[in-house]
Amino acid sequence: MESAEIRRRWLSFFEERGHTVVPSASLIADDPTLLLVPAGMVPFKPYFLGEVKAPWDRATSVQKCVRTPDIEEVGKTTRHGTFFQMCGNFSFGDYFKEGAIRFAWEILTKSVDDGGYGLDPERLWITVYLDDDEAEEIWREKIGVPAERIQRLGKKDNYWSMGVPGPCGPCSEINYDRGPEFGVEGGPAVNDERYVEIWNLVFMQYERGAGTGKEDFEILGELPSKNIDTGLGLERLAMILQGVQNMYETDTLRVVMDKATELTGVRYGAAPASDVSMRVVADHMRTSVMLIGDGVTPGNEGRGYVLRRIMRRAIRNMRLMGATGAVVQQLVDTVVDTMGQQYPELITDRQRILGVALAEEAAFLKALKGGTNILDTAVTETKAAGGQVLSGDKAFLLHDTWGFPIDLTLEMAAEQGLSVDEDGFRRLMKEQRDRAKADAQAKKHGHADMSGYREIADASGETDFIGYTATSGESR
Ligand code: ATP
Ligand code: MG
Ligand code: MG
Ligand code: MG
Numbered sequence: 001m002e003s004a005e006i007r008r009r010w011l012s013f014f015e016e017r018g019h020t021v022v023p024s025a026s027l028i029a030d031d032p033t034l035l036l037v038p039a040g041m042v043p044f045k046p047y048f049l050g051e052v053k054a055p056w057d058r059a060t061s062v063q064k065c066v067r068t069p070d071i072e073e074v075g076k077t078t079r080h081g082t083f084f085q086m087c088g089n090f091s092f093g094d095y096f097k098e099g100a101i102r103f104a105w106e107i108l109t110k111s112v113d114d115g116g117y118g119l120d121p122e123r124l125w126i127t128v129y130l131d132d133d134e135a136e137e138i139w140r141e142k143i144g145v146p147a148e149r150i151q152r153l154g155k156k157d158n159y160w161s162m163g164v165p166g167p168c169g170p171c172s173e174i175n176y177d178r179g180p181e182f183g184v185e186g187g188p189a190v191n192d193e194r195y196v197e198i199w200n201l202v203f204m205q206y207e208r209g210a211g212t213g214k215e216d217f218e219i220l221g222e223l224p225s226k227n228i229d230t231g232l233g234l235e236r237l238a239m240i241l242q243g244v245q246n247m248y249e250t251d252t253l254r255v256v257m258d259k260a261t262e263l264t265g266v267r268y269g270a271a272p273a274s275d276v277s278m279r280v281v282a283d284h285m286r287t288s289v290m291l292i293g294d295g296v297t298p299g300n301e302g303r304g305y306v307l308r309r310i311m312r313r314a315i316r317n318m319r320l321m322g323a324t325g326a327v328v329q330q331l332v333d334t335v336v337d338t339m340g341q342q343y344p345e346l347i348t349d350r351q352r353i354l355g356v357a358l359a360e361e362a363a364f365l366k367a368l369k370g371g372t373n374i375l376d377t378a379v380t381e382t383k384a385a386g387g388q389v390l391s392g393d394k395a396f397l398l399h400d401t402w403g404f405p406i407d408l409t410l411e412m413a414a415e416q417g418l419s420v421d422e423d424g425f426r427r428l429m430k431e432q433r434d435r436a437k438a439d440a441q442a443k444k445h446g447h448a449d450m451s452g453y454r455e456i457a458d459a460s461g462e463t464d465f466i467g468y469t470a471t472s473g474e475s476r
Contacts, residue, residue: 001241014060027294036066040088041229054092075279078246083287091228123177129158129170151189155215169205199232248279256282259334264321277317284314289335298360328361371402392424
């Protein structure tokens with residue numbers, strides 16, 4: 001089943017069941033606490049917080065999402081993209097646990113001829129939160145899932161809050177068993193690549209009190225009006241329904257990998273390292289196009305830096321596969337052609353998107369030249385002084401003047417036998433960010449900590465681009 005059909009079925013299934021279809025919001029979050037939208041619920045946040053009354057009892061959407069912290073997973077796990085689409089259904093004080101569970105089961109297992117996705121119920125494994133007996137009972141008694149395919153997980157995976165006083169509650173997730181070729185048995189609690197998580201059902205049931213972060217807080221009581229937020233990864237379902245090994249081989253991404261093959265002569269499947277590069281290129285070029293489409297332009301901070309880093313990684317990986325000249329035009333065209341079927345504004349906006357992307361490619365190729373000179377000099381000096389570590393200052397300079405992402409500096413220094421003082425680099429980056437923040441603070445007012453969305457602490461495109469602080473001492 002093609003991605004476009006998965007999306008169409010999703011929306012019509014929920015529309016037929018009383019949900020208003022809400023178009024995807026822009027990736028640029030209308031929310032000062034977020035850089036980019038990491039989950040389908042973000043546009044509905046004011047309703048969930050009770051700040052504004054929802055105009056409908058039920059809604060459904062397929063929301064564009066970007067999760068920069070997942071960048072290191074791309075191409076290595078089978079299931080993480082920096083861009084993906086989250087299919088969601090939402091209830092604002094209307095149906096609750098049983099309703100959400102019944103809808104999920106119905107659309108997943110209903111036959112393809114009948115408008116569903118036709119998944120084999122015996123391959124579906126369920127997780128519920130530690131003390132959520134109610135959810136487990138619904139799955140067992142009302143749906144008929146055998147007890148041995150229901151597992152309990154703790155706060156990290158199966159509890160939702162926003163990290164601040166307000167709504168919170170347990171989650172229940174649906175996972176698909178891809179079979180023994182993906183590893184040992186034992187359910188999603190044991191193996192998350194074989195039992196791939198496809199759908200998270202969030203039951204906003206309680207009011208949380210103060211307390212720190214995601215896991216350590218008190219529950220004050222039941223919410224007067226309970227809500228449902230769910231998110232299913234479209235690409236993950238596509239991977240299952242299309243019978244492919246990973247999300248990059250699904251219809252909308254595969255064509256980008258094929259284009260990369262055309263441009264480099266490297267065949268997908270030829271070697272593990274080039275396969276990772278190929279997947280990174282497909283994912284990152286798609287993310288770049290979607291970000292530019294929503295108005296992001298490359299820069300050295302915030303969203304602009306997210307885009308710059310992602311695009312430069314894509315280009316760098318093309319070069320690792322042997323490309324020497326410009327490659328971005330054909331890759332962008334391919335993404336626009338395929339994603340444009342679902343997002344027609346990409347097609348009307350093609351020239352602008354190409355213009356931004358080509359300018360960034362040219363800037364990067366130039367930076368590679370200029371930065372390489374600085375780097376080579378610094379390497380020579382470091383070695384002459386008997387050192388083995390390139391200073392944080394130099395890494396910062398490369399970042400600041402030539403837009404070198406730290407992973408690029410690490411990689412190029414390693415090629416010449418040096419490591420890099422990453423701590424020093426991060427300290428300087430932090431100082432720079434703090435200065436920028438202090439400036440912004442002077443202009444702006446309040447700031448709310450939203451550090452706990454569905455998985456926000458570790459999986460969102462939050463205000464601080466944590467790509468700087470995440471370990472990235474690897475080469476792709
Ligand atoms: P995982 O544990 O696999 O990282 P998650 O628990 O972080 O996923 P949720 O925050 O629960 O994901 O988001 C809801 C759904 O969105 C997931 O069940 C999955 O289908 C999809 N999803 C999440 N992150 C990604 C990603 N990086 N790429 C593709 N799909 C994703
Ligand atoms: Mg998870
Ligand atoms: Mg999850
Ligand atoms: Mg995650």
